[in-house]
Amino acid sequence: GQNIDQPTEMTATxxxxxxxxxxxQTSGFNGLFWYQQHAGEAPTFLSYNVLDGLEEKGRFSxxxxxxxxxxxxxxxxxxxxxxxxxxxxxxxxxxTNKLIFGTGTLLAVQP
Amino acid sequence: xxxxxxxxxxxxxxxxQEARLRCSPMxxxxxxxxxxxxxxxxxxxxxxxxxxxxxDESGMPKERFSAEFPKEGPSILRIxxxxxxxxxAYFCASGRGNTEAFFGQGTRLTxx
Numbered sequence: 001g002q003n004i005d006q007p008t009e010m011t012a013t014x015x016x017x018x019x020x021x022x023x024x025q026t027s028g029f030n031g032l033f034w035y036q037q038h039a040g041e042a043p044t045f046l047s048y049n050v051l052d053g054l055e056e057k058g059r060f061s062x063x064x065x066x067x068x069x070x071x072x073x074x075x076x077x078x079x080x081x082x083x084x085x086x087x088x089x090x091x092x093x094x095x096t097n098k099l100i101f102g103t104g105t106l107l108a109v110q111p
Numbered sequence: 112x113x114x115x116x117x118x119x120x121x122x123x124x125x126x127x128q129e130a131r132l133r134c135s136p137m138x139x140x141x142x143x144x145x146x147x148x149x150x151x152x153x154x155x156x157x158x159x160x161x162x163x164x165x166x167d168e169s170g171m172p173k174e175r176f177s178a179e180f181p182k183e184g185p186s187i188l189r190i191x192x193x194x195x196x197x198x199x200a201y202f203c204a205s206g207r208g209n210t211e212a213f214f215g216q217g218t219r220l221t222x223x
């Protein structure tokens with residue numbers, strides 16, 4: 001089966017660092033994606049990992065361990081505008097190649 | 112991403128009517144995905160299409176729902192005889208297959 005788990009909600013303070021974890025069990029794997037979604041808006045692409053290790057892009061970093069079925073998104077120097085849902089998605093390999101999403105983590109950044 | 116165009120942005124239908132949702136992918140993208148999102152829930156995969164071909168429709172309800180991506184024109188998600196439970200945001204995403212997918216702004220369907 002396909003299963004992607006993330007915490008439902010997290011709270012953090014402006015200026016701090018927060019780590020959002022994602023574990024997955026999927027029949028295939030061809031990459032892991034993180035998206036940000038503000039309420040009522042479209043998901044926007046943040047990062048992509050296909051090999052083990054850390055990918056850094058400005059204030060956002062994403063880590064992947066394929067052997068553990070585990071990823072995290074690290075947000076540094078949090079800003080109020082970072083309050084949003086963060087969606088972990090796995091690309092199912094093989095012929096389908098579709099993206100399977102977790103339910104998302106709602107992050108609230110407080111002053 | 113502004114490059115993926117969905118219309119209409121908002122759609123109101125009475126129970127029993129048909130809803131047609133359109134998605135024009137980004138230029139150069141040949142893959143289209145449709146997702147449904149209920150309030151407070153994640154994105155649920157519905158269907159994955161390439162031009163003139165349905166690759167994976169494992170997330171589509173067996174009845175009333177259909178999708179197409181013709182050689183010319185946008186991809187269409189069609190819902191026949193809508194019911195209240197169909198009310199949701201429907202997102203379309205496009206990509207080239209192995210790279211990231213870019214989402215449109217979505218169509219908010221309300222069935223009254």
